[in-house]
Amino acid sequence: GAGVSQSPSNKVTEKGKDVELRCDPISGHTALYWYRQSLGQGLEFLIYFQGNSAPDKSGLPSDRFSAERTGGSVSTLTIQRTQQEDSAVYLCASSLYRASGKGDTQYFGPGTRLTVL
Amino acid sequence: KQEVTQIPAALSVPEGENLVLNCSFTDSAIYNLQWFRQDPGKGLTSLLLIQSSQREQTSGRLNASLDKSSGRSTLYIAASQPGDSATYLCAGRNNDMRFGAGTRLTVKP
Numbered sequence: 001g002a003g004v005s006q007s008p009s010n011k012v013t014e015k016g017k018d019v020e021l022r023c024d025p026i027s028g029h030t031a032l033y034w035y036r037q038s039l040g041q042g043l044e045f046l047i048y049f050q051g052n053s054a055p056d057k058s059g060l061p062s063d064r065f066s067a068e069r070t071g072g073s074v075s076t077l078t079i080q081r082t083q084q085e086d087s088a089v090y091l092c093a094s095s096l097y098r099a100s101g102k103g104d105t106q107y108f109g110p111g112t113r114l115t116v117l
Numbered sequence: 118k119q120e121v122t123q124i125p126a127a128l129s130v131p132e133g134e135n136l137v138l139n140c141s142f143t144d145s146a147i148y149n150l151q152w153f154r155q156d157p158g159k160g161l162t163s164l165l166l167i168q169s170s171q172r173e174q175t176s177g178r179l180n181a182s183l184d185k186s187s188g189r190s191t192l193y194i195a196a197s198q199p200g201d202s203a204t205y206l207c208a209g210r211n212n213d214m215r216f217g218a219g220t221r222l223t224v225k226p
Contacts, residue, residue, distance in 0.1 A: 004160070006160075033214070035214075035216075041218070042121075042206070042216045042217055042218040042219065043161075043206065043208070043216035044216075045213045045214050045215065045216075048213065056213065058213060059213060091160060091161065093161070104149070104166075104210075105151070105163050105166045106151070106161075106163060106214075107163060108153075108160040108161035108162070108163075109160050110159055110160040111159075111160050
């Protein structure tokens with residue numbers, strides 16, 4: 001079946017511009033996650049959506065970062081006034097559910113490589 | 118704050134060898150621990166997920182163990198193949214998910 005898809009696969013932008021990254025989760029998955037992976041770094045959690053609950057934004061590095069999830073499906077990660085340190089691969093993942101004490105295997109998209117010049 | 122460490126950072130073995138990748142975490146109150154594989158230029162592939170109530174999970178040539186009391190998990194790969202070459206990441210879930218930096222595995226033919 002179809003997996004998690006992300007677009008664009010690559011994005012080059014100039015410092016100070018805004019960018020939008022899109023994630024289409026697996027159909028039926030209620031949980032959606034955004035991560036980023038900077039060069040030589042581990043994965044960093046950014047934000048998490050579960051159903052209609054308020055998102056967990058605890059990982060967002062600054063107020064320039066925001067994300068929406070419309071209709072419980074597609075999500076958009078927006079970075080305003082991009083900086084060079086925002087350059088990274090941004091990964092999206094989805095899972096069936098997320099509940100304390102229960103497994104929630106995450107399925108990852110291929111990522112969007114963002115380069116800020 | 119959960120911290121996840123993976124050792125070694127890189128590992129090179131000849132084809133056919135059995136090997137163990139190590140993952141340690143500082144907060145034992147995890148809900149689960151997951152192992153992933155990352156191939157260059159691609160997203161992550163989930164390999165095994167161990168719930169907090171479990172001690173191990175197996176899938177084919179892969180076996181992952183979890184010892185919450187010592188804050189450790191291992192990924193055992195039996196009879197390694199060149200196609201196993203990739204970066205292996207572990208991640209512990211508390212309220213969010215924390216990843217280790219990964220172990221880059223190279224299996225030489």
